[in-house]
Amino acid sequence: DIQMTQSPPSLSASLGDKVTITCQASQNINKYIAWYQQKPGKAPRQLIRYTSTLVSGTPSRFSGSGSGRDYSFSISNVESEDIASYYCLQYDNLPPTFGGGTKLELK
Amino acid sequence: EVQLQESGPGLVKPSQSLSLTCSVTGYSITSNYWGWIRKFPGNKMEWMGYISYSGSTSYNPSLKSRISITRDTSKNQFFLQLNSVTTEDTATYYCARNNYFDYWGQGVMVTVSS
Numbered sequence: 388d389i390q391m392t393q394s395p396p397s398l399s400a401s402l403g404d405k406v407t408i409t410c411q412a413s414q415n416i417n418k419y420i421a422w423y424q425q426k427p428g429k430a431p432r433q434l435i436r437y438t439s440t441l442v443s444g445t446p447s448r449f450s451g452s453g454s455g456r457d458y459s460f461s462i463s464n465v466e467s468e469d470i471a472s473y474y475c476l477q478y479d480n481l482p483p484t485f486g487g488g489t490k491l492e493l494k
Numbered sequence: 495e496v497q498l499q500e501s502g503p504g505l506v507k508p509s510q511s512l513s514l515t516c517s518v519t520g521y522s523i524t525s526n527y528w529g530w531i532r533k534f535p536g537n538k539m540e541w542m543g544y545i546s547y548s549g550s551t552s553y554n555p556s557l558k559s560r561i562s563i564t565r566d567t568s569k570n571q572f573f574l575q576l577n578s579v580t581t582e583d584t585a586t587y588y589c590a591r592n593n594y595f596d597y598w599g600q601g602v603m604v605t606v607s608s
Contacts, residue, residue: 421594430588430598442596474539476593482554485539 389477392487399494400465407461408489410475411436415455419479422451426471433441435460467493496521498589498599506583506606512576516589516599523547523570527592530563530574532585533601540585544593545572579606 390413400406410420418438423431433442435451438458448463462469470493475486502514516528529544543553543592553561557576565572576583584606591597 420595423595429596430600432598433594433596436594436596472537476595481552481593482556483541483595484594485541488537488539 388482389416389484391475391477391484391486393416393475395489396487397490397492399492401494402465402467404465404494405461405463406465407459408473408475410453410458410477410486412456412458412462413479416458416477416479418454419477420451420453420458421476421478422449423474423476423486424469424471425474431474435453462491465491496591496597498591498597500587500589500599500602502552502587502602502604504603504605506579506604507608508580508601508606512583512587512604512606513573514574514587514589514602514604516574518571518572518591520572521591522567523565523572524567528565528572529590529593529595531588531590531598533588535583542574542576560561581606 392411421436422434424434425431434445434449439451451460471487497519499517506512523581526548527544527546530542533539543563545551545565552562560577562575586601588601589599
């Protein structure tokens, strides 16, 4: 299985900050990475797929980049509604595997 | 709009089988892939398996022979059965579309306890 190492596990930000989360895969995943937002008691919501393609409805302050084994996800101007947990997922190989998650909190 | 909804018992006894249903509206399960994911206490997430548009299945090797995913196309539903459960199977179970999980159900919390 491909291991996805996500960091940091938690992040504290002020409104308007830019934050970045990274995921490193244990092997090349050919840009097949997606990013999800999850709020307590809710289903994960896909924000980005194929590294940098924003899913319909995803605000433009979210972005993704990367290649090979290394990928990043950013929120350029944190808003209060962005307070949530975020997960990466590789779907290049079966089984699809998730990162451990990042909990974004307000400073 | 594609919508998925899980249903099933919230409490299962150890050694018994866990059975869940995912009801899909707004899209036919005879297209795309339909799978199950679970989130453990402590937030680790695990893909369990999927059933394809043709009815073929693929499972996470970690679940070995305990898992079965089936479907009823007439009701646009697919099902999860996990046998011989232990307390380690306590989790929130989600159904989702595709291997990149673009649509999810709300999830159902399942506790394995005697």
